[in-house]
Amino acid sequence: MTVVTVKENAVSLEQRITNLVNGMEKLDDIVDRYPGPGFTDGLYGEKGAPLKAKIVREDALAMAREGRNLRVGIIGRVKAGKSSLLNALMFAGNDVLPKAATPMTASLTILRYTDQDMPYAEVEYFRPEDVNDMRQLAEEYDSRFTVLLAERQKAAEERAARPGARNVSQPDPERLSASVKRELDTDPRLGGAKDMYARICDAGGLGDKGGKTERVDGRDLADLQGKLANYVGSGGRLTPFTKCLTLYLPIPSLQGVDVVDTPGVNDPVRSREERTMEELHNCDVVFVVSPAGQFLNRQDLDLMGRLTYKDGVREVFLVASQVDGQLFGSERDKHDGRLPDVLQGLRSTLATQASNTLAAENATNQGLDTLKSQLAERLVVTSSVAHALLTQPETEWDDTVRHVWSLLRSGYPAEFT
Structure with a gap:
């Protein structure tokens, strides 16, 4: 990668971060139109420590000079919405990442950029000792x-x-x-x-596959996804043998970035757990994804314990996913169906719950300590269904999206008519 390309990628990353910050500020402006208690801090918490795109750019350039990519880790239990979050952030909502059907079919997945015209994957099989x-x-x-x-x-x-x-x-x-x-x-x-x-x-045992790595080529992304179903799909013939998966994709948003999507359980395979710990240790930032409806349960906290492996992870963010499912209960009744108030109240409730839960945990390192002390800035509330409603034609909505849309129309008619 040339110096010019590195600078271009850093500038592009800076622009994406700037757009994110602008979007957050725009949401704050929208919320400010609805006067009422609980809005003094804005939708995303205190405004005293705003995200600095310039710092992100400087860090990216420093990593490029070191000859390495920005490494982003994602942890969370199965069905927490990790893949949906990544697909929305990195791939415009397209289902690029394979989704684990069960905790046992979840494999360690690493995404990297390739400048080749066609995508490919490297599948690593279990070893006999595994x-x-x-x-x-x-x-x-x-x-x-x-x-x-x-x-x-x-x-x-x-x-x-x-x-x-x-x-x-x-x-x-x-x-x-x-x-x-x-x-x-x-x-x-x-x-x-x-x-x-x-x-x-x-499936007849490992046979001659034990410990081997196989390359899987695709004509395009859809072709590669179809082939990978055999290796990581719930009914794939080779799924029982797949230990790790590395995807090499010619997608510009991956330039200068490695993404590590970890298995959603404490792995019973010792060597893969060690590999996961090593990958997480080398990450610059880790996002902990937990469903808003079952926020920060024991399994989440056990997974976060991985971050105490060493003190290499400096930045940790907490993502409350699937927030759309929490808009129709007590918070809605408490705020008389005013959507901005409901969102603010829900976020405050989750922040309080996270603060109390994390304070009771002894696990600590630099990243977790920063998360605890800056929780207002580092708690993000997301909805992949909302992203689908925004970006997908109605003809492409699945049953879940249609159901949520129906609930939103009946529960918040002023905003969803």
């Missing part, structure tokens, strides 16, 4: 299942045998078994390994 780790954890799952089932069976029998016990039937073995299985399946470590190992066994 499968052995899964097997050991699957055996631990089975042992734990046997112990828990016996304990529950004994406890149920003792309750039924107590003197004076009435209408207590003998325990149903099938119901007890299903209950124990549900409990273990929700454990990302044991349940994840059990599921992944079973998938690999059902």
Whole structure:
């Protein structure tokens, strides 16, 4: 990459950041038209520390002089909206990133720019030692299942045998078994390994693919996406063997930027978890994505614990995604259906919840400390459905978008007629 190209990319990045800031200020202006309590700080919090596009440009130029890209990490549980957020920010809402159908099919995905005319991907398969780790954890799952089932069976029998016990039937073995299985399946470590190992066994084992990296070429982005369904799709033939995926895309918005999209669970595969930790450690900024309806639950906090691996992550931002789903409950009633007031109230509620939750956590590093102290500036509220409503023709809306549009029209007729 030439010096001229680097400068052009830095200027382009500066312009995108400037546009973002201008858009935020424009939203503040809109909100100011609706007088009422709670609006003194503007829609995006305190205005005392505005985002500086010049600083972003200087940092980008400094990284270019070091010969490296700006590295952006995304963490969050499965179905948190990570892929939708990235697709909206980087790819004009197009579904470029593969979406994990289940926690166990989520792979570490890295996006990079290529100056080649056609996109391609590198698929890294699990190694034999990875499968052995899964097997050991699957055996631990089975042992734990046997112990828990016996304990529950004994406890149920003792309750039924107590003197004076009435209408207590003998325990149903099938119901007890299903209950124990549900409990273990929700454990990302044991349940994840059990599921992944079973998938690999059902697919006939690794065979000669173990530890190899395969290149997948596409004529264009759509062609590549179609081929990748075989490697990361929920029903893909090679999905059980895929460990990591690196996408090389000739998309200008990726110039000078690497994006690291991490698996949505604490990974049962030790080597991939170590690789994820290494990738996150090398990130300059990390976005923590959490659904507004189940904001900052235990799984989110466990994922954020990855950031304490080392102190390399300097900048952390918190994204409350899928906010459109929270516009029709108590906040709407509290503010009599005034949309700007509802948005402001919802954001204040989420900020308070995040502040209380993070204050109770002992995990710390430079990035998390800055997030805690500057939460008003670093909490972002998003809606990929709103982005789809804005950018997609109505003929392309899916059922979710149509449903939200119907709710908005009935819940906020002044804004959505």
